[in-house]
Amino acid sequence: MPSHLSADRPAPQPPERDAVDAVDALINRTRRLRGDVDAVRRESVLIDEEDPQMRWQRALCELAVHHLDDLGAQLGQLKEGIPSEASQQPTGCATQGVEDMTAGRPESGSLVGRVGSAEWNLLTDEVTWSEELFVIFGRSPDAGPLSLDDLPSMLLPEDQPLLTSLVTDCLVDGKPIDGEFRILRADGRMRTLHMMGEPVLDTEGRTASMWAVLRDVSELRRSQQVVLRSHDSLRRREHMARTEHRMAVELQEAVLPPWRGSLQLPSKGAGALDIAAHYLPSESSSLIGGDWYDALELPDGRTVLTVGDLTGHGIQATSAMAMLLGALRGMAVAGIEPGTLMGHLNQLLESSVQPALGSAVCCRFDPSTGILAWAQAGHPAPLLFRDGEGRPLLPPDGVLLGATSGVAYEQDEVHLLAGDVLVLHTDGLNRHSDRRASPDALLALAPHFARARTAQECVRTVVTEFGGTERLDDACVLIARIGT
Missing domain, CATH: 3.60.40.10 (PPM-type phosphatase domain)
Incomplete structure (x- = not known):
């Protein structure tokens, strides 16, 4: 039967070439920016380790590199072409994630608004948390920060061994921390945190404290899961379409x-x-x-x-x-x-x-x-x-x-x-x-x-x-x- 589209008036086509060029430009800019931030990060290694401000600067550089790597991966997916359902769903999920994390807080879209720092002093048992970390954990500052012994209690049971292993390797062997785990807050909301930390040594080279930066990556991980589910759904639809096409051809050949x-x-x-x-x-x-x-x-x-x-x-x-x-x-x-x-x-x-x-x-x-x-x-x-x-x-x-x-x-x-x-x-x-x-x-x-x-x-x-x-x-x- 005839198509509803007129032969003299074809359906308008999207400016695909312009879109691809724009994404390529964003990818190139992201790569250049990542290189600049990485250079600053390498220079910060030479800065005095005892300066907390410098440690914070280096940690922010580390987090910025992670963000740019994530952005580069997502731009690559965009260039490859993500189904329309996937392009819509992550937006809604991401918005919900930001609302869950930052209800009632200003400037929740900034990097710092999703990052907090902590230091656990092994000599004095003193624990210091930044204001942002209390917000991320959904914990009142009046309740005080969590010690290293109490911290695993907020994690999902299956993630607790991972945190224990990361902390032990840091305190005993002096290894830097770089891992991800999920916490269940008092309000019932689950968040995914990326933790980067390192031991702070005293003058004799012994571990005196542990310093860490934690980033809330819940929104990013949720979006990635939606993309993966969308890709799986697309593959299933493509398989069903191929199967239906084959059946239609076989039926047509059998009838004609x-x-x-x-x-x-x-x-x-x-x-x-x-x-x-x-x-x-x-x-x-x-x-x-x-x-x-x-x-x-x-x-x-x-x-x-x-x-x-x-x-x-x-x-x-x-x-x-x-x-x-x-x-x-x-x-x-x-x-x-x-x-x-x-x-x-x-x-x-x-x-x-x-x-x-x-x-x-x-x-x-x-x-x-x-x-x-x-x-x-x-x-x-x-x-x-x-x-x-x-x-x-x-x-x-x-x-x-x-x-x-x-x-x-x-x-x-x-x-x-x-x-x-x-x-x-x-x-x-x-x-x-x-x-x-x-x-x-x-x-x-x-x-x-x-x-x-x-x-x-x-x-x-x-x-x-x-x-x-x-x-x-x-x-x-x-x-x-x-x-x-």
Whole structure:
């Protein structure tokens, strides 16, 4: 069926190149800034270790590098392309995370607002926490800071061994701390903290205290989890889409006539039709639609030719097409006239569990008289080629299948002569899938059809002319050449 987009007015496209360039520029700026901060961090190592202000400066540089690394990773994901769901969900989650962490606090979006420092003096048992750290832990300053023995009590049980190991390595072996754990605050909110620390040595080289900076990374980790879930969801959808596409193709191949090349109907007697057909996929081969073609020899020696098109794509469209084509074949064999047959198909679609719209044309040819009786339902009329010229048949009245109930479909007749070529096609064959497009391009093939010796040669001509056309929909063409 025709697309709702006009061929003359294509859907506006996003400025993808500009977006990619902008992201590349941000990535380059982030890399340069990270290099500058890293240089400051390396210089700070040479600064007096006993100066708390200098330790704080170096810690902030370490945290800034972590932030820039995180930003670089996220920009890389953005450049690769994140599903629209993922681009929306993290924003909401991140906003909620900031509200949870900083309710009632000003300037919560700054780096310092999410970072706190602490020092545990091993000689005096004195503990010093910055104001920000109390906020991060959701702990009142009146309650005082937590000692190293009490600190694990706020962690989730599964994270407590990690913190114990980090602190032990720092105090006993002098190793720096760099780890991540989750805490459960008194208000029931869980936060994820990144801790960086180091031992502070006395004049004899013994560990006198432990100094640390803690960063609340809850928002970042939540966003990363949403992105991962979105990627997993995207992979599942892609797998389902590939599976559905494969099933749709297999169903289509099982339902459409299995013959390739030319088919002679009826198989015996004079005036047989030389028939050939071809299915042309859409510009996007993943769009398997409900197009069909069929040729069927009836018990009385007459031949039924039909093409049609149902709305939609995928399994639903191909399964509905299989149902409709099966019903058409059964009614044709039962001797039902094309016009009456269209009325029954309309009723079938209307009463279907999954209603759809469709167009179709049904022709019945009698080789003994040369009479073609036909009816159509909102479908392009067959084209008749004779003596090197072509024209569309004047269509009898008929609305789309499934559009309305209780309608009658008219039937018309035309006398065919030996050597005539009859072309049936779905509307997707026209350029840009424009139903209103004239059949001029097909009619212009009249000289080629006049020179062709078989219906298969005619089909090859059509495929050559239309096979490379950018179509928004798939298409079918069926050509019958009347024999002597």
